[in-house]
Amino acid sequence: MKKSRFPLYITIAILVFFYLPIIIVFAQSFNASRFGGAWKGFTFDWYWKLFSDKNIWHALTNTLIIAVSSTFVSVILGTIAAFALYKYKTKLQVSHNVLIYFPLVIPDILMGISLLLFFVSLKIGLGLLTIFLAHVTFSISYVAMVVLGRFQDFDYSIMEAALDLGATWWTAVRKIMIPYLMPGIAAGGLLAFTLSLDDFVITFFVSGPDSTTLPLYIYSMMRHGSPSVINALSVLMVAFTFIVVFISKKLLEAKE
Amino acid sequence: MDDFLILDGISKSFGKHKVLDNISLTVKKGEIFSFLGPSGCGKTTLLRICAGFEEPDSGRVILNGVDITKLSPNKRQVNTVFQNYALFPNLSVFENIAFGLRVSGIKESQLNDEVGKFLELIQLTSHAHKKPDKLSGGQKQRVAIARALINKPNVLLLDEPLAALDLKLRQRMLVDLDNIHDEVGITFLYVTHDQSEAMSLSDNIAVINEGKVEQVGTPAQIYEAPRTSFVAAFIGDTNFFEGDVIEVDEPYSKLRVDGFTEVLAYNDKKIKKGDKVHISIRPEKFTLSIEKPDLSEKYNSIKGKVEEIIYLGYHTKYWVRVNEFLVETKRLHDRYMLDEKMITWGDEIWLSWHADYCYRLWQSLKAKLKKRRTSYK
Numbered sequence: 165m166k167k168s169r170f171p172l173y174i175t176i177a178i179l180v181f182f183y184l185p186i187i188i189v190f191a192q193s194f195n196a197s198r199f200g201g202a203w204k205g206f207t208f209d210w211y212w213k214l215f216s217d218k219n220i221w222h223a224l225t226n227t228l229i230i231a232v233s234s235t236f237v238s239v240i241l242g243t244i245a246a247f248a249l250y251k252y253k254t255k256l257q258v259s260h261n262v263l264i265y266f267p268l269v270i271p272d273i274l275m276g277i278s279l280l281l282f283f284v285s286l287k288i289g290l291g292l293l294t295i296f297l298a299h300v301t302f303s304i305s306y307v308a309m310v311v312l313g314r315f316q317d318f319d320y321s322i323m324e325a326a327l328d329l330g331a332t333w334w335t336a337v338r339k340i341m342i343p344y345l346m347p348g349i350a351a352g353g354l355l356a357f358t359l360s361l362d363d364f365v366i367t368f369f370v371s372g373p374d375s376t377t378l379p380l381y382i383y384s385m386m387r388h389g390s391p392s393v394i395n396a397l398s399v400l401m402v403a404f405t406f407i408v409v410f411i412s413k414k415l416l417e418a419k420e
Numbered sequence: 421m422d423d424f425l426i427l428d429g430i431s432k433s434f435g436k437h438k439v440l441d442n443i444s445l446t447v448k449k450g451e452i453f454s455f456l457g458p459s460g461c462g463k464t465t466l467l468r469i470c471a472g473f474e475e476p477d478s479g480r481v482i483l484n485g486v487d488i489t490k491l492s493p494n495k496r497q498v499n500t501v502f503q504n505y506a507l508f509p510n511l512s513v514f515e516n517i518a519f520g521l522r523v524s525g526i527k528e529s530q531l532n533d534e535v536g537k538f539l540e541l542i543q544l545t546s547h548a549h550k551k552p553d554k555l556s557g558g559q560k561q562r563v564a565i566a567r568a569l570i571n572k573p574n575v576l577l578l579d580e581p582l583a584a585l586d587l588k589l590r591q592r593m594l595v596d597l598d599n600i601h602d603e604v605g606i607t608f609l610y611v612t613h614d615q616s617e618a619m620s621l622s623d624n625i626a627v628i629n630e631g632k633v634e635q636v637g638t639p640a641q642i643y644e645a646p647r648t649s650f651v652a653a654f655i656g657d658t659n660f661f662e663g664d665v666i667e668v669d670e671p672y673s674k675l676r677v678d679g680f681t682e683v684l685a686y687n688d689k690k691i692k693k694g695d696k697v698h699i700s701i702r703p704e705k706f707t708l709s710i711e712k713p714d715l716s717e718k719y720n721s722i723k724g725k726v727e728e729i730i731y732l733g734y735h736t737k738y739w740v741r742v743n744e745f746l747v748e749t750k751r752l753h754d755r756y757m758l759d760e761k762m763i764t765w766g767d768e769i770w771l772s773w774h775a776d777y778c779y780r781l782w783q784s785l786k787a788k789l790k791k792r793r794t795s796y797k
Contacts, residue, residue, distance in 0.1 A: 319504060328471060329571060330523045331494055
């Protein structure tokens with residue numbers, strides 16, 4: 165029987181749909197035309213402009229500071245929350261579960277506004293600190309959910325076995341539980357990191373004058389600056405992501 | 421010291437459900453002691469109390485003369501082999517076994533020697549660097565045992581260690597366990613719901629039902645002389661009869677069993693005329709014959725009709741109708757002598773059994789507990 169070609173066409177259509185925009189951005193980043201559109205010749209100008217723009221580097225630094233710190237804190241808190249959800253099955257845990265789930269389903273704009281009102285009413289000046297707190301708030305939920313997934317297959321008797329063999333509870337956590345959870349913790353952390361890196365809506369509400377992050381800066385560049393520089397920036401970010409994914413895959417394969 | 425591990429009046433409830441009800445047991449040094457009972461009888465909870473994972477509501481656990489009831493698991497000189505092995509998935513076989521020693525902070529060279537010794541004991545030296553998920557069920561179990569033994573515990577607790585293995589492997593592991601026990605000489609506390617495991621391994625068995633100890637004794641005592649109907653029914657097959665004592669002639673008495681016959685029974689417990697008694701007779705204690713056998717007066721003999729025969733290879737079961745009773749009997753061969761006529765369905769045959777094979781059961785649990793209490797002190 166002749167195989168149907170239909171799946172192939174669908175696959176090609178999806179690939180085009182996904183990657184054509186990126187390819188266009190890639191091409192435009194080398195286009196000498198100031199506003200994109202028609203091809204006016206090949207140039208590296210936009211990359212030079214990008215590297216000499218101090219504001220971009222400042223925004224990138226802000227973004228990385230917030231992403232790293234909020235990931236770090238939310239991984240710790242999220243893992244602890246996941247442990248509590250896994251270990252203790254009381255009535256209170258039902259509400260705990262709902263509370264953890266809530267930030268995943270609540271619209272970003274609502275969360276942004278409520279956090280803004282919260283910070284203003286507490287008279288906390290808007291800036292890196294408020295962005296950090298806001299990012300931790302939603303990242304905890306993602307980390308907790310991913311780590312909880314890993315916990316579902318966790319057999320608590322291996323913790324008891326460790327205690328039984330003379331380990332203290334903390335040693336058992338360090339040597340047995342955390343290594344077991346590590347894939348979940350890493351995945352949750354990665355998720356939190358990416359979410360923090362490109363969050364726009366919530367950050368928009370809680371950022372202050374000197375705490376512009378990269379997504380906010382890109383948005384303002386779209387309106388006031390040069391779209392072509394953004395194209396160049398986008399290409400670098402895609403390349404960076406690609407390299408990171410590639411390396412982590414290689415590392416995982418080596419471990420197998 | 422003879423009484424090595426003493427459980428003294430242990431009770432434990434989970435919510436309203438009373439799991440253990442005033443359990444008192446003593447385990448001798450170096451023996452294999454089994455908790456035997458159906459699932460949900462509380463035997464695992466009792467083991468977890470010994471390990472320190474649960475604290476009893478009342479009662480004490482005394483190990484080697486020291487009260488360890490409130491001691492946390494990592495401070496107790498007992499180690500556990502878990503039902504599902506509970507090996508550390510992120511550590512190799514070597515590191516799993518070494519875990520207890522590493523935690524205690526032993527020198528590296530000494531650690532290698534010790535772990536090597538135990539790897540040899542469980543014959544897994546060539547698998548030392550594999551992760552647990554690359555091992556078979558039997559190998560995992562052996563690693564779990566070595567891991568628990570390496571700290572040289574006073575008592576090794578085994579929680580249904582063979583339940584996850586198939587029959588052939590289980591039989592092999594039973595022999596292995598027995599050999600390991602001979603080798604290390606540590607007291608084993610063995611929890612199982614499988615009577616044949618308990619019988620073949622144990623020096624002593626405690627039969628537990630609904631949080632109470634039904635009987636403590638050697639495998640032979642438990643099987644041959646069950647104290648309660650639960651023990652008689654749980655360990656092997658049996659026939660129950662309820663009768664009235666009509667005549668006592670020590671050490672025997674005559675009982676009338678309604679719907680059956682008059683039975684001559686040995687008085688293994690004190691008895692008087694007019695008592696209502698329950699007795700159990702094991703199926704293999706009956707002798708089946710086509711002719712009326714010529715036996716001493718201590719034998720009971722009665723005629724019955726074969727209603728059902730089940731051939732099971734190494735033995736055959738016969739259900740024989742005697743008046744209102746259907747008596748379960750079994751014998752090793754379908755006939756004793758090759759030139760004897762084979763028993764078939766509908767045959768009228770004679771059932772004979774010695775008076776000593778009738779065991780009186782203690783029906784009243786309260787009376788039994790009282791008796792146990794006085795015998796302990």
